[in-house]
Amino acid sequence: MSPLILSLIVMGSLGLVFGLGLALASRKFAVESDPHIDEIEAVLPKVNCGACGAAGCRAFAEAVAAGKMPVNGCVPGGAAVTAQIASIMGVDADETKEREVAQVMCQGDYEHAKLRSLYDGLQDCRAAMGAAGGPKGCVYGCLRLGSCVKACPFNAIGLNEHGIPVVDESRCTGCNKCVEACPRNIIELRPVSMGVHVRCRSISKGADVRKVCTIGCIGCMKCQKTCKYDAIHVENNLARIDYSKCTNCGECAEVCPVGSIVKQGKTVIVRESIAVDKVETKTQKA
Amino acid sequence: MASKTFRGGVHLNYHKELTNQKPLINVDASDVVIIPLKMHIGQEASPIVKKGDRVLVGQKIGDTSAFVGVPVHSSVSGEVQKIDTTLLPNGLRGLAVFIKNDGQYELDPSIKPKASLEELSSREIVDIVREAGIVGLGGATFPTHVKLCVPEGKDVDYLLVNGAECEPYLTCDHRIMLERTDELFYGIEAAARACGAEHIKICIEDNKKDCIELLAKRCGPNCEVVALETKYPQGGEKQLIKAVLNREVPSGTLPYEVGVVVINVGTAVAIAEAIQKGMPLVKRAVSVTGDIVNNPGNFIVPIGTTMDKLLDIVGGTKEPIGRIIYGGPMMGTSIHETDEPVVKGTSGILVLGRNESPLIGEPDPCIRCARCVDHCPMHLMPNMLERLVSKEELDKAKKMGLNDCIECGCCSYVCPSKRHLVQWIRVGKMELIARKKREDQKIASKAIETA
Numbered sequence: 236m237s238p239l240i241l242s243l244i245v246m247g248s249l250g251l252v253f254g255l256g257l258a259l260a261s262r263k264f265a266v267e268s269d270p271h272i273d274e275i276e277a278v279l280p281k282v283n284c285g286a287c288g289a290a291g292c293r294a295f296a297e298a299v300a301a302g303k304m305p306v307n308g309c310v311p312g313g314a315a316v317t318a319q320i321a322s323i324m325g326v327d328a329d330e331t332k333e334r335e336v337a338q339v340m341c342q343g344d345y346e347h348a349k350l351r352s353l354y355d356g357l358q359d360c361r362a363a364m365g366a367a368g369g370p371k372g373c374v375y376g377c378l379r380l381g382s383c384v385k386a387c388p389f390n391a392i393g394l395n396e397h398g399i400p401v402v403d404e405s406r407c408t409g410c411n412k413c414v415e416a417c418p419r420n421i422i423e424l425r426p427v428s429m430g431v432h433v434r435c436r437s438i439s440k441g442a443d444v445r446k447v448c449t450i451g452c453i454g455c456m457k458c459q460k461t462c463k464y465d466a467i468h469v470e471n472n473l474a475r476i477d478y479s480k481c482t483n484c485g486e487c488a489e490v491c492p493v494g495s496i497v498k499q500g501k502t503v504i505v506r507e508s509i510a511v512d513k514v515e516t517k518t519q520k521a
Numbered sequence: 522m523a524s525k526t527f528r529g530g531v532h533l534n535y536h537k538e539l540t541n542q543k544p545l546i547n548v549d550a551s552d553v554v555i556i557p558l559k560m561h562i563g564q565e566a567s568p569i570v571k572k573g574d575r576v577l578v579g580q581k582i583g584d585t586s587a588f589v590g591v592p593v594h595s596s597v598s599g600e601v602q603k604i605d606t607t608l609l610p611n612g613l614r615g616l617a618v619f620i621k622n623d624g625q626y627e628l629d630p631s632i633k634p635k636a637s638l639e640e641l642s643s644r645e646i647v648d649i650v651r652e653a654g655i656v657g658l659g660g661a662t663f664p665t666h667v668k669l670c671v672p673e674g675k676d677v678d679y680l681l682v683n684g685a686e687c688e689p690y691l692t693c694d695h696r697i698m699l700e701r702t703d704e705l706f707y708g709i710e711a712a713a714r715a716c717g718a719e720h721i722k723i724c725i726e727d728n729k730k731d732c733i734e735l736l737a738k739r740c741g742p743n744c745e746v747v748a749l750e751t752k753y754p755q756g757g758e759k760q761l762i763k764a765v766l767n768r769e770v771p772s773g774t775l776p777y778e779v780g781v782v783v784i785n786v787g788t789a790v791a792i793a794e795a796i797q798k799g800m801p802l803v804k805r806a807v808s809v810t811g812d813i814v815n816n817p818g819n820f821i822v823p824i825g826t827t828m829d830k831l832l833d834i835v836g837g838t839k840e841p842i843g844r845i846i847y848g849g850p851m852m853g854t855s856i857h858e859t860d861e862p863v864v865k866g867t868s869g870i871l872v873l874g875r876n877e878s879p880l881i882g883e884p885d886p887c888i889r890c891a892r893c894v895d896h897c898p899m900h901l902m903p904n905m906l907e908r909l910v911s912k913e914e915l916d917k918a919k920k921m922g923l924n925d926c927i928e929c930g931c932c933s934y935v936c937p938s939k940r941h942l943v944q945w946i947r948v949g950k951m952e953l954i955a956r957k958k959r960e961d962q963k964i965a966s967k968a969i970e971t972a
Contacts, residue, residue, distance in 0.1 A: 357948070367855060
């Protein structure tokens with residue numbers, strides 16, 4: 236027998252034996268995994284943002300398949316993903332909470348808010364905050380160094396030409412990363428249908444606010460007197476909206492003398508079954 | 522004998538000649554003093570006076586029940602104007618008591634001398650120190666009673682008295698050692714009694730020859746003056762222990778783990794005042810200095826005095842101010858407004874001109890020269906820490922010793938690319954604290970849900 240044929244036979248039979256061994260082992264030691272996990276993972280956005288509370292999308296899928304987390308836990312996926320996961324798991328996704336988006340509660344840009352000094356250090360809001368509270372005159376306002384922009388995994392937030400962060404509501408998934416990154420706690424999550432916000436966080440007295448910012452809330456109470464629904468109250472020199480009562484009528488925004496209450500990007504939600512992500516945005520001047 | 526030192530650190534241009542011959546001068550407080558309720562590391566004190574109350578010098582105006590935390594006292598007599606939140610020099614917001622100074626400096630009746638040192642037990646000394654609101658006056662403001670209160674089972678054999686004053690420009694500790702020598706030794710003795718240390722070493726950098734000579738003459742049998750090499754950060758607690766005793770404090774622990782307690786010379790004088798006169802910590806020595814200041818000097822300033830007043834006292838500046846720094850130029854924070862008060866940790870006010878404080882602009886890329894690694898007195902790798910923190914890899918940074926950084930700023934000082942190394946490390950440390958707070962909140966809210 237020629238060495239060629241001999242080696243072919245030997246190698247072939249060896250391959251056959253090992254192959255059989257591997258096939259048997261894969262049967263015998265197979266790891267049982269829930270087929271739902273892969274299916275769920277396939278419909279997730281796979282950005283591993285961690286907004287659901289799990290360590291990533293795979294971990295979330297495992298938790299949902301095991302029944303440890305609710306099917307509507309994926310924040311960035313929103314209602315569409317919830318519906319898909321619900322159908323995979325064969326449950327009703329009745330608890331559809333409204334999508335929340337980040338809102339920047341400060342309008343103190345270069346035009347309206349004064350700086351008290353020049354800051355030339357590390358271009359990061361947290362570092363500026365550590366250097367005696369940052370260069371901005373208003374100690375509650377946005378520092379305009381964009382830590383929130385860097386933190387956003389969805390590219391949904393950017394600084395406008397005046398240095399104030401702007402949220403693209405269609406991209407924002409409410410994952411909370413920018414909220415955590417902001418050392419001044421200016422960004423808050425708000426229901427997406429709510430279009431009227433008090434864009435100021437200063438609890439200084441009105442006169443002190445006017446010294447450093449022309450667009451900050453001075454606590455004049457006009458909005459509180461105007462509101463027919465008892466939805467806006469001035470506490471601690473700052474107007475706050477009770478979103479459970481607010482009807483988006485925007486009358487408070489019309490009477491606000493400084494313009495810190497803003498009605499913009501009036502959002503109308505088409506509530507057809509579950510499709511909350513069909514949002515029409517109409518910009519309407521307040 | 523060669524001066525002792527540690528590995529790493531930097532040699533700086535010291536500028537101490539501006540004020541080191543200027544004796545300490547007592548100054549009056551400003552018309553309104555602003556006394557923050559958190560001038561120390563630990564729990565913020567809560568106010569125990571209210572608007573409209575008349576307070577006297579040395580009267581307690583804020584107290585806390587937490588162990589790591591000290592009471593706060595009024596430095597003037599007068600009426601409480603308001604209690605309001607202010608921005609502290611460290612960038613945090615906190616409550617402060619605003620007192621209208623009536624200029625009479627009427628003493629609180631509770632202020633009378635305590636018993637003599639021989640009659641006091643160590644526990645009593647610790648209590649007096651706490652009640653007097655004494656914190657580390659070197660700048661870190663760690664409550665002194667916590668240092669002196671050595672836990673059971675730990676044996677302290679050395680008390681190091683820190684007179685290194687390694688920050689450029691500052692000279693208030695230098696003047697304290699020269700002018701208040703009696704109180705200094707009294708305070709040292711009290712501190713040694715409180716913590717049970719047998720040996721005392723007074724550690725002074727060798728650029729203060731007059732102090733070394735003077736104090737060496739006065740030292741008792743168990744006391745010694747140690748000359749240290751003039752190098753920054755020689756006055757860092759861990760660096761001092763390494764240089765003098767060749768002991769290394771383990772990561773994340775306090776010096777009593779290696780049998781040492783370190784106090785600043787100013788703190789020792791404050792302890793003496795608290796026992797001899799019963800006077801709580803309401804004044805501190807401050808160097809107001811800088812090349813552009815007309816009459817730089819060292820002053821004993823009531824706490825809460827605003828900076829405007831101090832700038833008046835030194836007669837203003839020769840040219841426009843570029844930057845005002847609380848503390849020394851290496852570790853101090855640059856502040857934005859001149860109505861900020863002197864607090865317990867304010868060892869100096871440094872006024873720099875426009876030329877002395879140029880804007881740095883964007884840093885250049887890291888060229889991996891490892892100068893920051895060579896100079897780091899804590900033997901860390903600032904370049905790596907910076908990279909990890911800026912990429913939000915906090916867990917890895919923590920493993921590389923993020924929390925061991927003493928924020929001395931040597932890394933940023935030596936960096937040829939002018940990178941913001943210590944600043945990033947600070948952000949990382951702040952972020953670690955913030956993250957822990959968020960996690961605690963999550964756990965707390967979950968506990969409420971399940972309950």
